[in-house]
Amino acid sequence: MSATAEERPAGAGGLLGARLWRSGAGRPPLLATAICLLMVVAALGGGAIAPYVPDEADFTAILVPPAWAEGGSLAHLLGTDQLGRDMLSRLIAGARISLLTAGAAVLAGGTIGVTLGLAAGYLGGVVEAVIMRIVDAFLALPFILMALAFVAALGTGVGNIILVMVLTNWARYARLVRSEVVSIKKRDFVLLARVAGLRPRQIALRHILPNALTSILVLAVLDVGRAIILESSLSFLGVGIQPPDVSWGLALAEGRTYMTVAWWLTVWPGLAIVLAVMSFNALGDWMKAGFDPRGRL
Amino acid sequence: MTLPNEPLLVVRGLNIEFGPPERPVRAVADADLTLAPGEILGIAGESGSGKTTLCSAIMRTLPRSARVSGRVEFAGKELLSLSEREMARLRGRDLSMVLQNPMTSLDPLYTIGNQLEEVLRERRRGGAEVRPGGAVEVLRRVHLTAPELRVRQYPHQLSGGMRQRVLVGMATAAAPRLLIADEPTTALDASIQDEILILFRELRDTAGSAVVIVTHDLSAIRRLSDRVIIMYAGRIVEEGPTAEVFRAPRHPYTRALLGSLPRIEDEEVVLQPIPGQVPDLARLPPGCAFAARCPVALDACRTERPQESTVGERHRVFCWQAAAGGAA
Amino acid sequence: MARFILTRLGQTLVTLALLTILIFVLARLTGDPTPLVLPSEATEADRAFFREQYGLDRPIHEQYVVFLRNVLHGDFGISFRYREPAFNLVLMAIGPTLQLAGVSMLVAVMLGLPLGIAAALRPGSWLAAAVRAYASFGQAVPTFWSGLMLIFLFAITLPLLPSSGYGEVENFVLPAVTLGFYASASVTMLTWANMTEALRSDFVQMERVLGIPRRLIVLKHALRNASLPIVTYLGLQFGLLLGGAVVTERVFAWPGVGQMLVDAILNRDYPVVQAAVMLTAVLVMTINLAVDLLYAVLDPRVSRS
Numbered sequence A: 001m002s003a004t005a006e007e008r009p010a011g012a013g014g015l016l017g018a019r020l021w022r023s024g025a026g027r028p029p030l031l032a033t034a035i036c037l038l039m040v041v042a043a044l045g046g047g048a049i050a051p052y053v054p055d056e057a058d059f060t061a062i063l064v065p066p067a068w069a070e071g072g073s074l075a076h077l078l079g080t081d082q083l084g085r086d087m088l089s090r091l092i093a094g095a096r097i098s099l100l101t102a103g104a105a106v107l108a109g110g111t112i113g114v115t116l117g118l119a120a121g122y123l124g125g126v127v128e129a130v131i132m133r134i135v136d137a138f139l140a141l142p143f144i145l146m147a148l149a150f151v152a153a154l155g156t157g158v159g160n161i162i163l164v165m166v167l168t169n170w171a172r173y174a175r176l177v178r179s180e181v182v183s184i185k186k187r188d189f190v191l192l193a194r195v196a197g198l199r200p201r202q203i204a205l206r207h208i209l210p211n212a213l214t215s216i217l218v219l220a221v222l223d224v225g226r227a228i229i230l231e232s233s234l235s236f237l238g239v240g241i242q243p244p245d246v247s248w249g250l251a252l253a254e255g256r257t258y259m260t261v262a263w264w265l266t267v268w269p270g271l272a273i274v275l276a277v278m279s280f281n282a283l284g285d286w287m288k289a290g291f292d293p294r295g296r297l
Numbered sequence B: 001m002t003l004p005n006e007p008l009l010v011v012r013g014l015n016i017e018f019g020p021p022e023r024p025v026r027a028v029a030d031a032d033l034t035l036a037p038g039e040i041l042g043i044a045g046e047s048g049s050g051k052t053t054l055c056s057a058i059m060r061t062l063p064r065s066a067r068v069s070g071r072v073e074f075a076g077k078e079l080l081s082l083s084e085r086e087m088a089r090l091r092g093r094d095l096s097m098v099l100q101n102p103m104t105s106l107d108p109l110y111t112i113g114n115q116l117e118e119v120l121r122e123r124r125r126g127g128a129e130v131r132p133g134g135a136v137e138v139l140r141r142v143h144l145t146a147p148e149l150r151v152r153q154y155p156h157q158l159s160g161g162m163r164q165r166v167l168v169g170m171a172t173a174a175a176p177r178l179l180i181a182d183e184p185t186t187a188l189d190a191s192i193q194d195e196i197l198i199l200f201r202e203l204r205d206t207a208g209s210a211v212v213i214v215t216h217d218l219s220a221i222r223r224l225s226d227r228v229i230i231m232y233a234g235r236i237v238e239e240g241p242t243a244e245v246f247r248a249p250r251h252p253y254t255r256a257l258l259g260s261l262p263r264i265e266d267e268e269v270v271l272q273p274i275p276g277q278v279p280d281l282a283r284l285p286p287g288c289a290f291a292a293r294c295p296v297a298l299d300a301c302r303t304e305r306p307q308e309s310t311v312g313e314r315h316r317v318f319c320w321q322a323a324a325g326g327a328a
Numbered sequence C: 001m002a003r004f005i006l007t008r009l010g011q012t013l014v015t016l017a018l019l020t021i022l023i024f025v026l027a028r029l030t031g032d033p034t035p036l037v038l039p040s041e042a043t044e045a046d047r048a049f050f051r052e053q054y055g056l057d058r059p060i061h062e063q064y065v066v067f068l069r070n071v072l073h074g075d076f077g078i079s080f081r082y083r084e085p086a087f088n089l090v091l092m093a094i095g096p097t098l099q100l101a102g103v104s105m106l107v108a109v110m111l112g113l114p115l116g117i118a119a120a121l122r123p124g125s126w127l128a129a130a131v132r133a134y135a136s137f138g139q140a141v142p143t144f145w146s147g148l149m150l151i152f153l154f155a156i157t158l159p160l161l162p163s164s165g166y167g168e169v170e171n172f173v174l175p176a177v178t179l180g181f182y183a184s185a186s187v188t189m190l191t192w193a194n195m196t197e198a199l200r201s202d203f204v205q206m207e208r209v210l211g212i213p214r215r216l217i218v219l220k221h222a223l224r225n226a227s228l229p230i231v232t233y234l235g236l237q238f239g240l241l242l243g244g245a246v247v248t249e250r251v252f253a254w255p256g257v258g259q260m261l262v263d264a265i266l267n268r269d270y271p272v273v274q275a276a277v278m279l280t281a282v283l284v285m286t287i288n289l290a291v292d293l294l295y296a297v298l299d300p301r302v303s304r305s
Helices: A016-022 A030-049 A087-123 A125-139 A143-154 A158-185 A188-195 A200-237 A248-256 A264-291 B051-059 B084-090 B112-123 B134-141 B160-172 B190-207 B218-224 B242-247 B252-260 B299-303 C002-029 C044-053 C060-072 C086-121 C126-140 C143-157 C169-199 C202-209 C214-252 C257-266 C270-298
Strands: B009-018 B025-035 B040-044 B067-074 B095-098 B178-182 B210-215 B227-232 B235-241 B263-265 B268-270 B308-312 B315-318
Touching (some): A030 A087, A030 A264, A087 A158, A087 A200, A087 A248, A087 A264, A125 A158, A125 C002, A143 A158, A143 A200, A143 C002, A143 C257, A188 A200, A200 C214, A248 C143, A264 C126, B025 B235, B040 B190, B051 B067, B051 B178, B051 B210, B112 B134, B112 B160, B134 B160, B160 C202, B178 B190, B190 B218, B210 B218, B227 B242, B235 B252, C002 C270, C086 C257, C086 C270, C143 C214, C169 C214, C214 C257, C257 C270
Parallel strands (some): B040 B210, B095 B178, B178 B210
Antiparallel strands (some): B009 B025, B227 B235, B235 B315, B263 B268, B308 B315
């Protein structure tokens, strides 16, 4: 990134994609972007796309293999589970839950973290010290252990899981934003704004936040992958999403019992997780290469 | 075996390009130079003039993306066609180099002694054992104070000047026939620069090594080198005996460079910058690259590349004006 | 140096103190544990005695002091389920978890280090592209799935290895490969990045022009310089492995802290949850501290100034 781009004041910039393209991040990961979009479509239009109701049992079609396997049928492209529920429909429903929880957690955790990070970085002093020590405490444990500790207190289910995910991810945003603010604060245009008599809150919101936005965005996209892993892990352990809600992790845990007779029950949900996480990570890495060539994230 | 009057290094038609082949950046173009054994050659030019790239090409340490053509003959061997293994055998032994930044050119995690012994061991591969005092001896030769202490110290415990002495010691431990020093004093305090430069002359006087010293510090070249090459935008624009070039520079760029030397006039230091900017190497004009900044440019200068013209004993210049004899 | 150690120690203690507050608050969020602990036929006097013993009848900040004092004495209360001190239960489970994390770390380093070095030595090659694919795949595969797939392949389809259990060497193979593969992805990327940086450094360039053999430049100089941040990272990675072990233990029925923690959550056995979380936290932070000190020892710029 050139020095002039670095010193770019808030607001200037143009379209995100166009800027990324020029910034030398290389070709955008088309396949990954397509898979991410597909997930979003599946999440939004779930019911309309899915061939069946995801939790509707059909005892005439139990453990039907995928369409191309021996004994498979075109009625159930990816096969059915132990209750005769259509795997494809369940995968689509799982995408909905995964994206819903991940999206909500990233939005809420991001907002809280960014606010606290801005406060810490801009105000400094005691506020900064207190906030950053709390951040340290929240990041002291591996996120899955932290999440389990929260689950133990809060309980399971979609709402609680989102809350748990927020509690485990906000601190990362706070830490990133604080370090961004500290470095941006020293730049000329912020000093100028202060000399011009803008109030701290105005400076923070109008000048500092927009400059930190790219890094926050990259972290958010990478965080979606982490959130999908966390949600599916908790659900797999039985302390996350609870039936009748559908989750890829939950489907895996249920399918495990039938692994010897019906591989498709464990293979599809796992592949869905891997593809989704890889895609969001690839997208995030691509953005990172463009926005953050020196790898500060 | 090279005869005393036979050249040690001959570079012919050297071209170095980077970037996409359809829009190449020519870092060095049509470079020719000859160096006799024991000769000290200064190469000067602004940053981006291709002097460092030229040296890296001789050492064969350019990045893989560089496209190199031409010939580099060292003691009768064509270096560009050697295998990496053969080249590695020459490096440090027959031709050696000192890099720009002494602060970062030593491994921070090993003692000076450890790194020196590593170099000495490589020199004597297959030969005699390294003598225990070898490292201290090397440091003594480059006049480093308290060498017995230094071998036990880590790089961060030494000053920049001390580190540069260590590096010069390493590079010259095997008494190479050619030493290239790339901006060896740029990163150092002015007070130490002279002392480091003196080391190179000592090396020539005691070991008979030829030295190529690359710098934008013309005063260093004036004091040290026998001959000087001036480069601009990847091309050699003037070459000649140091004294003659400094006394009667023929290329307008050389004159501008000499004019930009701080000069004491009426007790005042006058620094005269060259007007204009160094051209973009990917978009060079068809004629002389300096024409846009040249105060005496002719029409021909903008359309046609200047040919070499000899203007004195081993003094050549690439300039239409100088060739026409019209020194402004 | 002494100052550095003291600062880090101070930071760690502050973080730990805050963590006890966090765990205390979480414990209180779950409500009064008395009915869960005492049998239903307990008298009101029994309940009062219990509340007094654990300070539940006092104001919240005093409760915290009691909690902290108990924690410092290793007293997290009695497991509701096993009727044994929770701390002892967790202590017994920590061994298998540490073993699993340790062996997995070994697997991760043995995979990640050579892959990262190889990719750094050949930038732009097909090998580098393959290593990148390996790493991005490894980072995206949840351990519960790779574990199940390994069981499917090597315990069910080809019955070569046990799918669960603890004690024998062959019990280690599948869990350690599962967890180690996951961790190897980030070890690979980190080695790659640091090795690339080290290979670009001035001293490597200098060693090249001095004719030092490439093998020596790569292994003695570049790798040692690259290994400093890698060592620090491995410390953090060990913490992540302890987290990852929770899921892996569940897949392979490994008798470790993770398995115990999940069971405790499912059974609302809060003393065990608290003990498990707190003990793991102390472990993770001790390791991070140790790694920082190790870094100082490895880097003469820190230890010799």
